[in-house]
Amino acid sequence: MIYLDNAASTQVHQDVLESMLPYLKEQYGNPSSIHRYGRLSRKAIEKARKQIASLINADPSEILLTSGGTESNNTALRGIVMQHPSSQIITSSIEHDAILEPCKKLSENGFDIVYISVDSHGMVNPLDLKNTISEKTSLVSIMFGNNEVGTIQPISEIAKICHEQNVLLHSDAVQAVGKIPINVKELGVDLLSISSHKLYGPKGIGALYIKNGVIIDPVILGGGQEHGLRSGTENVANIVGFGKACEIAKNNLDENISHMKKLRDYLIKKVSEEIPQTTVNGHLESRLPNNAHFTFLGVNGEDLIIKLDEYGIAASTGSACSVHTQKASHVLQSMGFSHEQITGSLRLTVGIYNNQKEIDQTVDALKKIVEELRSVSPFKDKYSFSKN
Numbered sequence: 001m002i003y004l005d006n007a008a009s010t011q012v013h014q015d016v017l018e019s020m021l022p023y024l025k026e027q028y029g030n031p032s033s034i035h036r037y038g039r040l041s042r043k044a045i046e047k048a049r050k051q052i053a054s055l056i057n058a059d060p061s062e063i064l065l066t067s068g069g070t071e072s073n074n075t076a077l078r079g080i081v082m083q084h085p086s087s088q089i090i091t092s093s094i095e096h097d098a099i100l101e102p103c104k105k106l107s108e109n110g111f112d113i114v115y116i117s118v119d120s121h122g123m124v125n126p127l128d129l130k131n132t133i134s135e136k137t138s139l140v141s142i143m144f145g146n147n148e149v150g151t152i153q154p155i156s157e158i159a160k161i162c163h164e165q166n167v168l169l170h171s172d173a174v175q176a177v178g179k180i181p182i183n184v185k186e187l188g189v190d191l192l193s194i195s196s197h198k199l200y201g202p203k204g205i206g207a208l209y210i211k212n213g214v215i216i217d218p219v220i221l222g223g224g225q226e227h228g229l230r231s232g233t234e235n236v237a238n239i240v241g242f243g244k245a246c247e248i249a250k251n252n253l254d255e256n257i258s259h260m261k262k263l264r265d266y267l268i269k270k271v272s273e274e275i276p277q278t279t280v281n282g283h284l285e286s287r288l289p290n291n292a293h294f295t296f297l298g299v300n301g302e303d304l305i306i307k308l309d310e311y312g313i314a315a316s317t318g319s320a321c322s323v324h325t326q327k328a329s330h331v332l333q334s335m336g337f338s339h340e341q342i343t344g345s346l347r348l349t350v351g352i353y354n355n356q357k358e359i360d361q362t363v364d365a366l367k368k369i370v371e372e373l374r375s376v377s378p379f380k381d382k383y384s385f386s387k388n
Contacts, residue, residue: 028041059212064227133167140170141169156188178198190210199245205242218230280294281335
C-alpha cells in the first residue's frame with residue numbers, strides 16, 4: 001500500500017511505540033496512587049507534558065491533556081463561553097466539525113455564533129474579523145491550517161486584533177503542530193488544540209494549550225485530575241507516546257518539513273503537468289507542507305478513492321471524520337466552488353515515510369483512473385475530455 005492520507009492519521013513511530021510498552025506491561029499503576037507504581041506513572045505523565053509543551057514553546061503548566069483534538073476544541077469553546085452567558089463566538093466557515101458542531105449546540109443554548117467567510121483560497125481576511133468583533137464577543141476560534149485544502153491562516157495577525165479588543169483567541173492547530181514551527185508565545189494565541197495521531201503518536205490522546213492566566217470552566221467533572229479541569233484516570237501509555245512523538249517532531253522538524261514539501265511540490269507539479277483539466281486548491285504559498293488538494297473536472301472524488309484503493313493507494317476527498325455523512329464539503333462550498341468542482345476533489349497528504357517513487361506510482365495510477373472515469377463522465381462533452 002501507498003499511504004497518502006496522513007492528514008487523517010499517521011503511522012505510529014517505532015520509538016513512540018517502544019516508549020509506550022512499559023506502561024502497558026510493567027508500569028501500570030494509577031497516577032493518583034501514592035505508592036511506587038503510582039509515582040512512576042505520575043513522573044512519566046509530567047515528563048510527557050514537558051515534551052508536549054516544548055514542541056510549541058509553552059510552559060508545562062499550560063498543557064491540559066485530553067482525549068484528542070475534538071475534546072480539546074470542545075473544552076476551549078465551552079470552557080470559555082460558559083463563563084459569559086449569551087455572549088458571541090466568532091469562527092470561520094471552514095472549521096472542522098469539532099468546532100462547528102459545538103458552535104451549533106451553543107447557538108441552540110442562546111449564544112450568538114458568527115461565521116467569518118473565506119476567499120477562494122480558503123483564507124480568512126483579518127479585516128473582516130476586526131469589523132465583526134463587538135462588545136458581546138467572548139471568544140474567537142480560527143483554525144491554524146485547514147484539514148482539507150491545507151491553507152494556513154494569519155494567526156499572529158488575528159491574535160493581535162483579538163487582543164486589541166480584549167477578546168480571547170483559540171486555534172485548532174491539529175493539522176499544523178508537528179508540521180510547521182509553532183511558538184505560542186510569539187503567536188499570541190490564548191488556547192490551542194493538538195492531536196497526537198496527526199504527528200505519529202497514538203490515537204485517543206491530545207492536548208489543549210491554555211495560556212497562563214486564562215480561566216476555563218471544566219467540562220468533565222469527577223476525581224479532579226488535570227488540576228480539576230479534566231477528571232478521569234489518565235491514559236498513561238498514550239500520554240507517554242504522545243510526549244515522545246512531540247519530542248521526535250521537534251528534533252526532526254526542519255528535516256521533516258523539507259522532505260514533505262519536496263514530495264508535495266513534486267506531486268503538485270506532476271499532476272498539473274500530466275493530467276489536464278485539473279486545478280490545485282487552497283493557498284499555494286501559505287500552505288501546510290504535506291497537503292496537496294486537487295479538483296479533476298468531470299470525475300467523482302469517491303470513485304477516484306475507490307479506484308486508487310484498487311491500485312493500493314490510500315487517499316481521501318477531505319475530512320475523514322465526516323466521510324460517513326455523505327455531505328458536500330462545507331470548506332469547498334465556502335471557497336465558492338461549484339458542485340462539479342466539489343465532487344471532483346481529491347486530497348493527497350504526504351508524510352515522513354513517503355518517497356518519490358510512491359509519488360510517481362500514484363500519478364501514473366491517477367492518469368489512468370482519471371482518463372477511465374472521464375471516458376464515461378456525463379460531463380465529457382462539456383469539457384471535451386476526448387480531445388485531451
